[in-house]
Amino acid sequence: MANYPEIQLYIDGRWKHASGQPIINPADETTLGTVPTATRTDLDDALDAAERGFAIWRKTAPLKRAQIILKAAALIRDRVDEMAVAMTLEQGKPIEQARLEILRGCEIIEWDATEGQRLYGRVIPSEPGMRHTVLRQPIGPVAAFSPWNFPMSSPARKVAGALSSGCSIILKASEETPAGAVQLVRAFHDAGLPAGVLNLVFGNPAEISEYLIPQSRIRLVTFTGSIPVGKYLAAMAGTHMKPAIIELGGHGPVIVCDDVDPVATAAASVVGKSRNAGQVCVAPTRFFVQESIYDRFANVFAEKASALKVGNGLDPSSQMGPLANSRRIDAMETLVADAKARGARVLAGGHRRGDRGYYFPLTVLADVPDDARAMNEEPFGPLALVNPVKTLDEAIEKANSLPFGLAAYAFTRSAENADRLAEGVEAGNLSINHFVASVAETPFGGVKESGYGREGGTEGLQCYTVVKNVSHKTG
Ligand code: NAD
Numbered sequence: 031m032a033n034y035p036e037i038q039l040y041i042d043g044r045w046k047h048a049s050g051q052p053i054i055n056p057a058d059e060t061t062l063g064t065v066p067t068a069t070r071t072d073l074d075d076a077l078d079a080a081e082r083g084f085a086i087w088r089k090t091a092p093l094k095r096a097q098i099i100l101k102a103a104a105l106i107r108d109r110v111d112e113m114a115v116a117m118t119l120e121q122g123k124p125i126e127q128a129r130l131e132i133l134r135g136c137e138i139i140e141w142d143a144t145e146g147q148r149l150y151g152r153v154i155p156s157e158p159g160m161r162h163t164v165l166r167q168p169i170g171p172v173a174a175f176s177p178w179n180f181p182m183s184s185p186a187r188k189v190a191g192a193l194s195s196g197c198s199i200i201l202k203a204s205e206e207t208p209a210g211a212v213q214l215v216r217a218f219h220d221a222g223l224p225a226g227v228l229n230l231v232f233g234n235p236a237e238i239s240e241y242l243i244p245q246s247r248i249r250l251v252t253f254t255g256s257i258p259v260g261k262y263l264a265a266m267a268g269t270h271m272k273p274a275i276i277e278l279g280g281h282g283p284v285i286v287c288d289d290v291d292p293v294a295t296a297a298a299s300v301v302g303k304s305r306n307a308g309q310v311c312v313a314p315t316r317f318f319v320q321e322s323i324y325d326r327f328a329n330v331f332a333e334k335a336s337a338l339k340v341g342n343g344l345d346p347s348s349q350m351g352p353l354a355n356s357r358r359i360d361a362m363e364t365l366v367a368d369a370k371a372r373g374a375r376v377l378a379g380g381h382r383r384g385d386r387g388y389y390f391p392l393t394v395l396a397d398v399p400d401d402a403r404a405m406n407e408e409p410f411g412p413l414a415l416v417n418p419v420k421t422l423d424e425a426i427e428k429a430n431s432l433p434f435g436l437a438a439y440a441f442t443r444s445a446e447n448a449d450r451l452a453e454g455v456e457a458g459n460l461s462i463n464h465f466v467a468s469v470a471e472t473p474f475g476g477v478k479e480s481g482y483g484r485e486g487g488t489e490g491l492q493c494y495t496v497v498k499n500v501s502h503k504t505g
Pocket of ligand 1: 175176177179204236237246254255256257258272277278279280310409410
């Protein structure tokens with residue numbers, strides 16, 4: 031199909047064609063192309079390449095590494111329009127959101143490239159004649175697994191983190207949205223990255239992870255995806271004594287205090303919730319609103335949600351695209367039916383739209399009982415749950431009541447409230463008075479069952495290193 035790239039494996043600096051599975055356009059359920067399936071031999075070749083690539087890359091000066099990585103980012107910026115079209119075709123998100131994702135991916139790559147030159151160690155003062163030097167060294171070849179909701183920026187986080195720290199990487203990107211990773215890798219190839227430093231495979235996710243993770247040459251595992259799969263891969267990494275960066279789902283609480291404007295906050299919430307049709311691990315989902323502004327907030331939220339234009343992401347007037355696959359439609363229908371049966375009120379949306387393409391409108395449920403499935407399972411779709419609370423303490427208690435803790439949000443003008451929220455909310459990322467959970471320069475990741483390790487910021491790069499203390503008796 032025009033505008034959609036051919037999807038190939040990339041091993042040891044060479045593209046490789048192979049047969050595989052169809053890639054479906056979620057806007058109309060047509061086939062865009064085929065994603066190749068890597069064989070065992072391909073995986074062995076990728077391991078050999080990553081080992082050779084690491085030997086070259088770790089000995090490449092950080093400045094030279096940064097120059098190549100920054101050149102790749104510049105090429106991606108040049109290609110943003112063509113990449114955005116491919117992303118909307120395969121994933122569904124509105125074209126402007128696709129562009130912003132790609133530009134955000136560039137910011138991540140650029141920030142990591144420059145910070146990778148500052149992975150300083152320390153010299154520890156000690157007794158005379160003894161010098162202790164702490165080195166931060168690249169950990170080695172990385173096995174990375176990225177999901178379908180952010181086809182370019184999620185692979186970019188993993189590739190930028192590994193390469194900027196001096197590691198090589200085998201990336202298994204999503205088979206459902208592979209173009210973002212292919213175009214990312216192409217930019218690094220065109221920027222002159224040595225062969226073997228970056229390798230890209232697709233295929234059967236379970237077979238690939240079960241083969242790569244136990245390999246002694248793989249030194250770090252990084253995964254973004256669902257909690258059950260994350261726990262399984264983390265356990266496998268643990269069995270083989272490998273560190274892992276595990277970034278899983280959440281169930282974003284949003285605490286709305288009664289000192290804010292309910293209309294403006296509801297309007298911002300619709301924008302935050304509808305981004306990528308809610309298929310975001312940091313999506314705002316459980317809204318806990320103080321009683322005096324609850325009705326106004328819920329009604330404006332519903333009104334603005336109903337007014338959102340849902341349509342093909344290639345149409346620039348669409349504000350929300352289709353869901354990325356039919357599994358999300360099934361999940362939305364199940365969660366809405368369960369919540370309704372338990373007494374929740376449907377204020378907006380609630381039903382699939384049409385029967386071609388995976389369209390589901392932004393759905394607002396109010397007065398949702400605590401035992402509704404949607405209040406306990408991450409919807410990972412356009413579902414907002416709005417409930418009243420009396421006090422800030424009650425809101426924080428409810429926010430912390432689930433076993434997840436990725437992103438949380440709060441709206442207040444009170445410094446005292448903000449301080450209590452910062453202290454009390456169990457989350458890796460808390461955003462107050464806005465809906466941006468992470469930027470290139472800040473660490474991003476979860477607590478509790480949302481995972482461990484960090485991506486982004488100095489802390490993210492450090493996850494790709496090992497610490498070595500060199501103890502030198504000089505006298
Ligand atoms: P899923 O659990 O089948 O898969 C989740 C991701 O893991 C996919 O990218 C898949 O390719 C990959 N995967 C599955 N089994 C694997 C294995 N054994 N080894 C390596 N990778 C494997 O669910 P799904 O239907 O694709 O996605 C829905 C759920 O996933 C959502 O409920 C959401 O919680 C979660 N999810 C989270 C994120 C995130 O950013 N944290 C992204 C995408 C999906």
